[in-house]
Every structure is written in structure tokens, then in C-alpha cells.
Amino acid sequence: MMQALAGRFRAALLVGAALGAVMSVTGAAAQSADALRQSIAAEVSGDAILREFYAARNYAPIWVGGTSGERRRTDAFLAALRDAGDHALPVASYRGDELARAVRSASGVAQRAKLEAALSRAFADYARDVQSGILEPSRVTSEIDRAAPRRGQVGTLDAFVKSSPAAFLRSLPPRSDQYAQLMTEKTRLEKVIGAGGWGQKVTGGTLKLGQSSAQVPVLRARLARLGYGRGGSSTAFDADLQQEVARYQRDHGLAPDGVVGPGTMAELNKTAAERLSQVVVAMERERWMNYPLGKRHVWVNIPDFHARLIENGRVTFETRSVVGQNRRTHRTPEFSDVMEFMVINPTWNVPHSITTREYLPMLQQNPNAVSHLQLLDRNGNRVSRGSVDFASYSASNFPYRLKEPPNDGNALGLVKFMFPNTHNIYLHDTPHKSLFARGQRAYSHGCIRLADPFDFAYALLRGQTSNPEALFKQRLATGRENVLRLENPPRVHLVYRTAIAQPRGPAQYRPDIYGRDALVFSALTKAGVSLRAVGG
Numbered sequence: 211m212m213q214a215l216a217g218r219f220r221a222a223l224l225v226g227a228a229l230g231a232v233m234s235v236t237g238a239a240a241q242s243a244d245a246l247r248q249s250i251a252a253e254v255s256g257d258a259i260l261r262e263f264y265a266a267r268n269y270a271p272i273w274v275g276g277t278s279g280e281r282r283r284t285d286a287f288l289a290a291l292r293d294a295g296d297h298a299l300p301v302a303s304y305r306g307d308e309l310a311r312a313v314r315s316a317s318g319v320a321q322r323a324k325l326e327a328a329l330s331r332a333f334a335d336y337a338r339d340v341q342s343g344i345l346e347p348s349r350v351t352s353e354i355d356r357a358a359p360r361r362g363q364v365g366t367l368d369a370f371v372k373s374s375p376a377a378f379l380r381s382l383p384p385r386s387d388q389y390a391q392l393m394t395e396k397t398r399l400e401k402v403i404g405a406g407g408w409g410q411k412v413t414g415g416t417l418k419l420g421q422s423s424a425q426v427p428v429l430r431a432r433l434a435r436l437g438y439g440r441g442g443s444s445t446a447f448d449a450d451l452q453q454e455v456a457r458y459q460r461d462h463g464l465a466p467d468g469v470v471g472p473g474t475m476a477e478l479n480k481t482a483a484e485r486l487s488q489v490v491v492a493m494e495r496e497r498w499m500n501y502p503l504g505k506r507h508v509w510v511n512i513p514d515f516h517a518r519l520i521e522n523g524r525v526t527f528e529t530r531s532v533v534g535q536n537r538r539t540h541r542t543p544e545f546s547d548v549m550e551f552m553v554i555n556p557t558w559n560v561p562h563s564i565t566t567r568e569y570l571p572m573l574q575q576n577p578n579a580v581s582h583l584q585l586l587d588r589n590g591n592r593v594s595r596g597s598v599d600f601a602s603y604s605a606s607n608f609p610y611r612l613k614e615p616p617n618d619g620n621a622l623g624l625v626k627f628m629f630p631n632t633h634n635i636y637l638h639d640t641p642h643k644s645l646f647a648r649g650q651r652a653y654s655h656g657c658i659r660l661a662d663p664f665d666f667a668y669a670l671l672r673g674q675t676s677n678p679e680a681l682f683k684q685r686l687a688t689g690r691e692n693v694l695r696l697e698n699p700p701r702v703h704l705v706y707r708t709a710i711a712q713p714r715g716p717a718q719y720r721p722d723i724y725g726r727d728a729l730v731f732s733a734l735t736k737a738g739v740s741l742r743a744v745g746g
Contacts, residue, residue: 242319245319246271246274246275246319246322246323247268247269247270247271248269249319249320249322249323250264250269250271250323250326250327251264251265251269252323253323253324253326253327254269254327254330257327257331259334259363259364259367260327260330260331260334262364263330263363263364263367263368264330266364266368271322271326272326272330272367272371273325273326273329273330274316274322274323274325274326274329282375282376283370283371283375284313284329285375286375286376286379287329287332287333287336287375287379288306288309288310288313289376290336290379291304291306291309291332291336292306294306294336294340295742296393296396296397297340297383297393297493298396298489298490298493298494298734298739299336299339299340299344299739300339300344300737300738300739301738302738303335303737303738304332304335304336305328305332306332309325309328309329309332312324312325312328313325330367333367333370334363334366334367337361337363337366337370337382338360338361338363338366339497340382340383340497341359341361341366341382341383341497341500342358342359342360342361342497342498342500343358343494343495343497343498343500344494344497344734344737344739345358345494345730345733345734345737346358347498347544349733350729350730350733351726351729353541353543353544353724353726354543354544354545354706354726355543355544355545355632355633356498356499356544356545356546358497358498359498359499359500359501383497383500384496384497384499384500386496386500387713388496388710388711389493389496389497391711391712391713391717392489392492392493392496392709392711393493394711395489395709395711395717396486396489396490396493397744399482399485399486399489400486400741400742400743400744401744401745402482403482403483403486403741403742403743403744404743404744404745405745407481407482407483408432408435408436408481408482409431409432409435410428410431410432411428411432411478411479412425412428412429412432412470412475412478412479413425413428416469416470416471416472417429417447417469417470418447418452418468418469418470419447419448419449419452419468419469420447421446421447422445422446422447423445423447424445426444426445426446426447426451427441427442427443427444427445429447429451429455429470429478430442430443430444430451432478432479433451433454433455433458433478436458436478436716437715437716438454438455438457438458438716439451439454452468453468455468455469455470455474456468458474458478459474459649461715461716461718462477462718462719462720463513463514463515463649463718463720463721464477464649465648465649473649473650477719477721480719483741485709485717485719486741487727487731487741488708488709488719488722488727489709489711489717490731490734490739490741491708491709491727491730491731491734492707492708492709492710492711494730494734495705495706495707495730499546499703499705503520503701503703504700504701505521505522506519506520506521506522506698506700506701507519507520507700507701507702507703508520508549508637508700508701508702508703509703509705510531510533510637510658510702510703510704510705511705511706511707511710511720512533512534512542512544512704512705512706512723512724513706513707513708513720513721513722513723513724514707514710514720515530515531515532515533515650515651515652516528516529516530516531517529517531517637517658517660517666519666519669519670519700526669527665527666527669529660529661529662529663529665529666530646530651530660530661530662531637531651531658531659531660531661532640532645532646532651532652532653532654532658532659533651533652533654533656533658534652534654534655534656534657535652535653535654535655536652536723536724536725539563539567539655539656540654540655540656541656541724542635542654542656542657542658542704543633543635543656543704544704544705544706545631545633545635545704546701546702546703546704547629547630547631547701547702548629548699548700548701548702549627549628549629549670549696549699549700549701549702550628550629550630550695550696550699551628551693551694551695551696552625552626552627552628552667552670552693552694552696553625553626553628553691553692553693553694554624554625554682554685554686554691554692554693554694555616555624555625555685555686555688555689555690555691555692556616556620556622556623556624556625556626556638556691557613557614557615557616557620557691558613558614558620558621558622559611559613560583560611560612560613560614561634561655562611564655565608565610565611565612566604566605566608567605569583569612570600570603570605570608573595573600574600574601577595577596577598577600578595580612582614582617582619583612583613583614584612584613584614584615585598585610585611585612586610586611586612586613587609587610588609588610588611593610598610616689616690616691618641619641620641621640621641622638622639622640623638623639623640623641623659623663624639624663624664624686625638625639625663625664625667625682625686626638626639627663627666627667627670629702633656635656635657635658635704636657636658637657637658637659637660637663637666637702638657638658638659638660638663639659639660639663639664640659640660642659643661645659646661650721650723652723658704664682667682668682670696670700671694671696673697673698674696674697674698681694682694706724706726706727707720708720708721708722708727
């Protein structure tokens with residue numbers, strides 16, 4: 211019996227020792243975890259975003275805690291950083307290689323806490339950039355009145371932790387077809403640059419049908435490399451070559467006359483690097499608009515000189531447009547708004563800037579100038595021109611305004627389409643139709659003139675009346691100004707895209723008519739974005 215008691219006593223001692231060891235290990239682990247949390251708190255204390263995120267989770271790690279989930283999260287993020295250049299992002303700013311080395315070598319509480327904070331900061335920056343753009347659009351130029359759709363970085367971090375890492379990272383860039391096609395075009399151009407470009411440039415004077423020139427084979431070769439024709443050594447500019455030139459011109463917003471004049475030659479001679487810079491800018495602009503555009507929306511691409519109505523992802527109406535002149539006071543801005551109504555038989559209330567800058571000097575020379583415009587006082591009362599000494603006024607103190615009543619020659623034509631905005635920009639008809647025959651159509655004071663405004667009105671009215679054309683013409687026949695509200699008001703997006711990728715065939719490019727793309731690319735370069743070549 212005494213032996214049995216002794217045996218039970220030894221067993222109890224062993225169990226106690228084992229429990230003590232377990233408690234010691236558990237206590238040590240708890241102390242280590244507490245130390246890591248304290249160290250993380252110290253590392254993120256100077257970063258308001260990270261401090262808020264980690265405080266809400268009692269400073270528990272999301273990268274360096276040693277769990278399998280954290281390892282998957284880290285691996286997925288480092289893989290995304292390795293591909294950041296595919297999105298034309300400032301790769302070096304995320305320090306991907308440095309982070310990868312630290313992941314392999316970090317040991318001890320202090321190093322792990324430092325790595326934890328560095329990974330979270332890099333993730334927050336990368337997620338913001340790839341999702342909604344690197345730049346703040348309005349800081350590039352005030353002519354871009356567009357706010358990037360920034361998501362809260364704390365919320366993004368929190369959502370990432372609760373999601374499948376790889377799937378979450380794939381969801382961040384724009385999901386639009388255009389963004390994917392631009393990425394494809396970017397890769398293609400990088401390979402072209404790596405292979406030495408598109409070869410010899412076309413030089414000399416104008417080339418056209420019937421000519422024979424040593425530059426014609428150069429033209430054939432360059433067109434073939436751009437995806438037009440098969441090249442060849444013939445020095446004769448024949449009908450087949452003319453057709454390929456015209457096709458290139460149509461695809462690049464040029465007058466398709468089949469003649470290689472200065473404008474067409476300048477576009478043909480753009481280098482692959484220049485085209486790549488346009489693609490990189492277009493990708494950034496796509497990120498600025500990484501939100502639903504509207505099932506029904508109007509898309510006005512300023513340097514493309516076209517307006518389109520898009521419904522459920524399909525272009526249902528398209529027309530040529532005239533946009534603002536390339537002058538500081540006339541350039542059409544970029545912004546989005548909602549088209550609420552159209553005005554049929556509109557009155558043109560001449561903007562004060564146009565009144566004082568263009569018409570006041572004319573009135574000072576001849577009080578009866580621009581007689582089709584009415585002179586009004588501040589209360590809207592008609593004023594006799596003979597009672598006004600125009601020479602006594604300047605642009606800063608001119609107290610009158612001008613307006614043009616509804617008529618067939620009204621500067622706004624017979625209909626305008628309104629999406630009220632601080633820029634006083636809208637779409638409208640025009641009595642001056644000849645400008646629509648030109649390839650480059652930057653002639654207005656900033657508003658967008660449409661080649662086919664009546665057909666545009668009918669397209670907008672579909673769905674709210676069984677006979678849109680009859681309704682419109684009935685209102686038009688009154689000769690009086692009247693407002694027709696849209697029951698399904700579309701979003702209007704005034705955009706600036708000089709690189710337009712296609713699902714099939716060569717990408718299309720447009721001239722940077724305002725130099726706005728150059729400003730964006732310069733800002734991207736300063737932010738750390740660079741062009742790259744592949745292969746070669």
C-alpha cells in the first residue's frame with residue numbers, strides 16, 4: 211500500500227512539473243506576443259492611418275505573427291508588388307525587393323514590428339495607387355475638375371485582412387475592358403521598344419497618290435510595323451497604299467484623305483516610347499474613374515472630337531463634336547455631372563467674359579455692332595445702344611449683358627443639353643456646320659457643339675415617350691424657348707483620352723491638343739513612374 215501511495219505521489223510530481231513547464235511556455239509566448247504588440251504600437255505611432263487601424267485590433271499583427279494565413283497574405287502582396295510595373299505604378303516607392311529581403315531575414319520583436327509597419331504602409335500606398343490613381347487630378351491642372359475615388363485606407367486594410375488575399379488584390383485595379391486592353395497595349399509597346407522601335411521615320415514633303423519617291427518604301431515599312439499593310443520596296447504611291455494611309459488616318463482621328471501631309475507624318479513618326487507614355491497616362495486616367503459610370507451615360511472624349519451615348523455597355527448613338535480652342539480661357543474642362551434637361555429654342559445669354567473680351571471692343575468702335583444681340587441692364591430690361599457710352603467702360607466695370615433670343619441663327623442653334631455645373635459648359639446645336647468636316651475640331655469657347663443634335667435629342671428621349679421625334683418637333687415648332695426634362699437623366703463624362711485601346715486590331719491615338727497629357731505624364735514621372743522596355 212505504501213508503495214502505491216509513493217507511486218501516485220511521484221506521478222503527481224511529474225504532472226505538476228509538466229503543467230508548470232506548459233504554463234511557463236504559454237507565459238513566455240504571451241509575453242512575446244505582448245512585446246510584439248507594444249513594439250508595433252511604437253512603430254505605427256507616427257502614422258495616423260496605421261495607428262487607427264492597429265489600435266482597433268489591439269496592435270495585433272497581420273503579417274508577421276507566424277500563422278499560415280499571414281504567410282499567404284504576405285506572399286500574395288509581395289507577388290502583387292513584383293507585378294506593379296505592369297500597371298505603370300511607381301515600383302520603387304513600394305520598396306518591394308527590400309520588403310521581400312526583410313521577410314526572409316527579420317527576427318526578434320523589434321525587426322518584426324518594423325517589418326509589420328512597413329508592409330502595411332506599402333500595402334496602403336499600393337492599394338490606393340492601383341485602385342484610384344497615383345496623382346490628385348486637380349493638382350495637375352485646374353482644367354481637370356475630377357476627384358479620384360479614394361477609399362479610406364483604414365477600411366481598405368480591414369477589408370484586406372477579412373478577405374482572400376490574392377482575390378482582394380486582383381479586385382483593386384479598374385475592372386473595365388478598356389483598362390485591360392490598355393495593359394495589353396502597354397506590354398506590346400514595351401516589346402516594340404525592346405526590339406528597337408518601328409524603324410526609320412518618314413521624312414520630306416507631302417506624299418500622295420501618283421507620286422514616286424524614295425520615302426514611299428520607308429512609309430510602307432513604317433505602316434506595316436504599325437499594323438497597316440504589308441510593306442514592300444515599290445517607290446510608287448499607289449491606290450493600295452492610299453487606302454492603308456486613309457485607314458491609319460481614320461483610326462487616329464485624322465482627315466482620311468489618303469495624303470501624308472505634315473499632320474499625318476507627325477503622327478506616323480511618333481515613337482513607341484511616345485505612344486507608351488500616352489498609354490500610361492490613359493491608365494492613370496482610367497484609375498481616376500474607377501467607379502460605375504452609369505448604365506446610361508454620355509461619353510465626350512475631348513481630343514477624339516466625338517460624343518457618344520452608351521447604354522448597358524453599348525454605344526447606341528455617336529456624333530462628331532467641336533470642343534474648346536486651345537486657349538487658356540477656352541479649353542474644355544474634364545468633369546462629370548448629370549444631364550437633367552434639354553432646352554429647345556434656347557436663348558443665348560452671352561457669358562460676361564465673352565461680352566467684355568470680344569464684344570465690348572467692337573461696341574466701342576461701333577455701337578451698332580453685333581446687332582443680333584440685345585443689350586440688357588442688370589434687371590434684364592432692354593437698353594437702347596444709343597444711350598450708352600461704351601467707350602467709358604472697361605471689362606472690369608461694364609454693367610450690361612448681351613443675349614440672343616431664339617432664332618435659326620442663334621449661336622446655340624435650336625437645342626442645348628444641360629447638366630448644370632460651375633463651368634457653365636453644356637452640349638448644343640450650332641448654325642455653323644462646316645467645322646464638322648474638319649479632322650481637328652477645337653474651335654469653341656469651351657462648350658461642346660454637336661453635329662447631329664436632333665438625333666441626339668431623339669436618342670435621349672427614347673423610353674419616356676413612344677415617339678421622341680414627334681415630341682421634339684412639336685416643341686420646336688412653337689418657336690419659343692421651352693424646357694424638356696429627361697426622365698432617365700444620364701451621367702455626362704467629359705474626358706480626355708489620347709490612347710484608345712481596341713479589343714481587336716491596333717490601338718488608336720489622338721493628338722494631345724491641349725498638352726494636358728504631357729502635364730499628367732510629367733507629374734507621373736516625378737512620382738516615380740518610368741517607361742520600360744522588354745526583351746531586345
